[in-house]
Amino acid sequence: MTAATSTNIIDTLCAPYLPFDASSSTWSDLHPTPQSDPASPMCPILYAPTYSSAMSLYRTLTSTNSHSTLTAPLAGLELSSRALALTTHIITLNPSHFSVWQYRALILLHSPELESQRAQVLAAELKWLDQLAHRNMKSYQVWQHRRIVVSALGDPTGELEFVEENLAKDAKNYHTWGYRQWVLAHFGGLNLAQEQQEKAVGSKGAASFPELWDAEVDYVDRLLQEDVRNNSAWNHRWFVLFGRYGLTSSSSTPSTKLESLRNKIKYEKAYAKTSLAHVPNNASAWSYLRALHTALPAELARPMRENLEWAKTLVSSQEEARRDASVDVMGRASVGALEWWFDCLFERAGQNEEQQQVMEEAELLITRLCVADSVRKRFYAYRLKCLRRALQRS
Known part of the structure; x- marks a missing residue:
């Protein structure tokens, strides 16, 4: 199925209900639930009419789930195409409304109406999220919803490239970096040696793409060549080389890995020192070098004074x-x-x-x-x- 075809699936499902019109017969069976405000609010929020009317219908739709139980948590909740269309409209107006995003996720993942074409719908959702993420890079709700969708698809193909596009626009965006590290950790796995012995269970595709890690150090190198003060890139370098293995000052290291880790640490110290020789007032590189001495297991830690004479230069x-x-x-x-x-x-x-x-x-x-x-x-x-x-x- 082509991207153009899959993108149209959600459009087709939502077409009868969009553009949104609260007075349409589509919504005539619902009694709007207005926002519960004090009789005379000190500082009322002046919502746009189209947003306010849509939220009133949203409250009505979600209130039908008030009698859910542990055995039937979604009992009574409308998971229909019109509900999906309503969330599309509200999110377009307010992409930071986390409750609406949650409702949309429930529809996409659990709607009986979408059962036969769920994979295509999720693929279309991902294409829609491409546009939203580019426009709302600092909205954690957009990135969290993307996690849910990609997890359900169980395939991270193209995700690292998509993140790279966004980081090219904002190289220090916290949410974008968090999403990249999630893709690597979730699909690439963390302690790879252990996971190869005990296959990860749970989410679809978890730890099934260890090759995702292969080009990460090269990617960080490119970012640091572009901006050596990119603190996010230095942090990611630590995550890729050490953090994902759970190496901390309070952990221990298997003796079989000690020599290879010592060689890696030696190289990274030289890498940081070379960078600092060119830009001595780079706090990020100093923090990285400090961590190489103090933030690793005791058997790998070295006193800072081993590089004191170099620092004095x-x-x-x-x-x-x-x-x-x-x-x-x-x-x-x-x-x-x-x-x-x-x-x-x-x-x-x-x-x-x-x-x-x-x-x-x-x-x-x-x-x-x-x-x-x-x-x-x-x-x-x-x-x-x-x-x-x-x-x-x-």
Whole structure:
């Protein structure tokens, strides 16, 4: 079936009821249920008449489900083509109405009227959602409904490409990234080795497309070449390489994977450091490098001080800063490198080193940070206080 044909299925089902007209005989059997407002609302919302009349009919249709039970949760709820048409009309006017989206999903998934052609209807719905997502990228309801539809179809073909189109327009859209990670996790699977032994059960197509992961690192590389400060792309890189395996500072790692993971971590550290050598004030890359040291299982974690000498190459020396504070003026010094240096002092705090020596170095670093990032002066004062307390406990 061609895309053009499948797109027309919902249009055909809804055609007798659209364009929407509340006075049409189509709706004559329904008694409108107006919105329940106080007699004299302080600030009434001025809904458009066509929206208000449609919502009154929507309330009537959904109120028929008030006597549902656990054994028959949809008993009495109208799941008809005209109800589908009504949701089309309301969503066109207000694509953020989550209750209407939920009602539409119930119709698409459970309407007896659509039983014989449900797959075609869902395919048509996906084409309609293509248009809505492009126009309403920041509406989480649109993306959530897309999850429901794609889950029901059980086939993610073309979804990563569709997301890429949207990210090309807004590379840091939270909802779009969340949807991409869901497609990868749901259809590609998370712990692939385990899933190959124990086939995932449940939703149609779950964990059946592990190849979806294959090009993700290359995709992130392209995004970071376009914008090295794309924090969403750095986050996705972590998700693809580490997060999807459940690797955290509180988890453990099978010994059989240790060597390969260490090699991967070594490469990623070099990747982040190369990026920072070109753009030293990139907070996203600093966060990524920090996570490679501190956010992985204990057997993979390494102290931050192993890269302290490298971090020092990105800023002036302490002696230069003492002579001329302007070396750290905002925009000239790498705030991330100075923070890295300061955090290494926390590691030294637990090694019974000379407190006076550590505090002198810390106080100068905090002075430098306040010059380089004056907006966070109070935060740096707090961090110095925390270090002092840590030294006193050691």
